[in-house]
Amino acid sequence: MTESCIQIEQLTKKFNKKTILNEITLDIPCAKITGLLGPSGAGKTTLIKQIAGMDTSDQGHIYVLSKKMPSLDIIHRIGYMAQSDALYNELSAYDNLDFFAQLYGLKGKIKKQRIYEVIELVDLTADLRKKVSKYSGGMKRRLSLAIALVHQPEILLLDEPTVGIDPVLRQSIWSELEILSNQGTTIIVTTHVMDEAEKCHQLAMLRNGRIIAFDTPNKLLENTETKSIEEAFLYYGGVKA
């Protein structure tokens, strides 16, 4: 049995009396890439924010690294990349990274070294001193990813990290996620891109705020006798392919 680093128990979240997350129970394995797959409006962002401890639930609990969320002790052990970039546009990429690295307690040589490592990883070294206001949308996504990684978090929560990123860099980001998970990082990534879903070690399929399936991509295909994750999703969603 794989150890789990995040436990979600009977989690329900409502907005204006509308149920957005409906009694979600999930055990997210440690040191694996878990994908949250679902159509627009399924509740992926709402769920990832709950895991990050950014919002309260109406019912149920979340434990991250054995601590009940929200927990201030855990927040610095999480790297969170939101769907919309939270960057300081009037600062350079370096200064943005420097600011967030300091918030996470990095100092001196180690801080500088990590800034250069993560900026290289997202292929922005040449634009490090450029103001973020002059960045394209894809460059901003890459910088947001670098910020989420700068303090080497044990838990990495990525909300649609590769939107607007070209296929070559997307590949290298996925290779890096694979390396990080091999090194022990627990990663959750939301996506509605099916070929990215196949790269995840575990996939949680979310529809109308409910988990309709949770397994490895291979098992999901096997169990539904389908040839693609998209077909498997339709099967679990009640639309027989």
Ligand SMILES: Nc1ncnc2c1ncn2[C@@H]1O[C@H](COP(=O)(O)OP(=O)(O)OP(=O)(O)O)[C@@H](O)[C@H]1O
């Ligand atoms: N703060 C809020 N107030 C009211 N409704 C909200 C709020 N946040 C999200 N919702 C609603 O909750 C539902 C789920 O939204 P959420 O952003 O979690 O979906 P998603 O699966 O991440 O979609 P997408 O792939 O488009 O990002 C939507 O109907 C959305 O309008």
